[in-house]
Amino acid sequence: MVSKEQVMELIKSVEDPILHKSVLVHEVKIKGSHISLKVALSKTGTSEQLEVQQQIVKLLKEAGAETVGLRFDSLSEEEMTSDEAKKVNPGTPPLLSSECQTTFLAIASGKGGVGKSTVSSNLAVALSRLGYKVGLIDADIYGFSIPDMMEIKTRPEIIDNKIIPPERFGVKVMSMAFFSEDNSPVIWRGPMLGKMLNSFFSEVNWGELDFLLLDLPPGTGDIALDVHSMLPSSKEIIVTTPHPTAALVAVRAGKMAQTANHEILGVIENMSYFESKETGKKEYIFGRGGGERIVQELKTDLFGKLPLAQPDEEDPDTARSIYGADHPIGKIYEGIANSVIAKVKKEQFVEVK
Ligand SMILES: Nc1ncnc2c1ncn2[C@@H]1O[C@H](COP(=O)(O)OP(=O)(O)OP(=O)(O)O)[C@@H](O)[C@H]1O
Ligand SMILES: [Mg+2]
Incomplete structure (x- = not known):
């Protein structure tokens, strides 16, 4: 032998x-x-x-x-x-290169204060909980709020001349908040947004990402268009409240995006209703039908509706604005994340045919 x-x-x-x-x-x-x-x-x-x-x-x-x-x-x-x-392991191709496999999702709305940042951060966390590699850019350079909402206590590190984004709930996050001392305002002019975004793409070591979400500042769409010209493959998700005015402004922003061939992936309706803990009865405080109206006018999909609520502070799997995975609203976000994935996959399938 x-x-x-x-x-x-x-x-x-x-x-x-x-x-x-x-x-x-x-x-x-x-x-x-x-x-x-x-x-x-x-x-x-x-x-x-x-x-x-x-x-x-x-x-x-x-x-x-x-x-x-x-x-x-x-x-x-x-x-x-x-x-x-x-x-x-030849390393990951840079985010803005054509070999990059990352799906960019720009979260936009017409009106401000409808919950873009809340939805962006919870959607990012839900995608990560489903096993995807996720990054989130707080593209609101003046009104940054993501690090606070996700309760991120750590700061980016610099390794080999690249910024390493802090991670929370499995999501890598980049925000101007990390570069502003003591929450002091950052006084910049409009064109800085593009510059800031560019450096968030090229100077940050994101590693491999399946999804990169961009939480956009409020506005009727010009900022979304800037992002689109920088990231032509990015897809837009519109957040609205059920209120007719919010929907009307969102439709206008959405049409502007579509004119520029910026794809609208779908709509998420936030603050849709209030559900009484005692009776379980739903009250439609901000009216009804906003999400459906956008879907109809922009011929897109409604990914889901979120009630008015706050995360349960007792839950360890939670942060100021982030719901736990087992919280009923955490489950709604999981459903929305699955619908987003299904739509992205369906389109990729069509593209390769
Ligand atoms: N479903 C909800 N129930 C209760 N409060 C909510 C809900 N969604 C968002 N909020 C609260 O509403 C406020 C605005 O939300 P958020 O900051 O996410 O909106 P935004 O669209 O990002 O705002 P901005 O346009 O200023 O960027 C926040 O205080 C947030 O905690
Ligand atoms: Mg915001």
């Missing part, structure tokens, strides 16, 4: 599919005519792994093994040079 040394020698002829050098053996056990071994590859689970497996089994059987037990391991960081590590 073969010895451990002979097995090691035989395996030397097997190449790592990415690094093109011998695979590394982490463990060999020989019991009678059964050989079991653990082999480390630079990347496991690839289609080439099967070929490596067949090659090893063939070699060992030719050397006299009757049965072969083979497990794969990943090479550790120490087992690769930094050049090799780069080969295995």
Whole structure:
């Protein structure tokens, strides 16, 4: 029967599919005519792994093994040079490049104060709870509110000349709040928005992201259009209250966006009703029908309706404006997140057809 040394020698002829050098053996056990071994590859689970497996089994059987037990391991960081590590994981393409796979979602409204920031942060958290990699940009440079709503206590770090965004509830967040001392106002002119956004894209190390949400400042759409010209593939989600005026202004902003070929992904209606804890009865304090009206006029989808409420402070899975995953409103956000994902996926499917 073969010895451990002979097995090691035989395996030397097997190449790592990415690094093109011998695979590394982490463990060999020989019991009678059964050989079991653990082999480390630079990347496991690839289609080439099967070929490596067949090659090893063939070699060992030719050397006299009757049965072969083979497990794969990943090479550790120490087992690769930094050049090799780069080969295995070339890093994520920059956010604004064409290879970037991130879906950009711009959260807009016509009127201010309808709950864009509340909805953006809760939607970001819901997407993250569903297992997606999510970033959130607080694009309201004057009225930044996201870090407070999510109760983010940490600040960005600078590593290798890149800003590392703080993370909360699994969401990476960037906001002007991090660069403003003591909540003091940032006095900038309009064109700064573009500059600020640009540096949030190019100077921040976001890592790999499935979704990047942008919480836009209030306005009738010009800011959304700026964002669209910078991120042509971004999709807009409109937040409205059920009030007819809010809906009217949102329709105007939405039409402006559509004229510029900016896609409206869907609508979320916020502050839709108040549900009495005692009786369970719904009261429509701000009227009804705002969301439906936008959907009809802009020919888009209604992702969901959110009641008037505040997160439950006792819940550890919560922050000032963030609902826990098991809170009834946390569940509504989960449903909205699923609808958003379904629509994005459907469109990607259509695009590749
Ligand atoms: N469903 C809700 N129930 C109760 N309060 C809410 C709800 N949604 C938002 N609010 C509150 O309403 C206020 C405005 O919400 P938010 O800041 O999210 O709106 P906004 O559209 O981002 O505002 P702005 O236009 O100023 O950026 C906040 O105090 C927020 O906590
Ligand atoms: Mg806001």
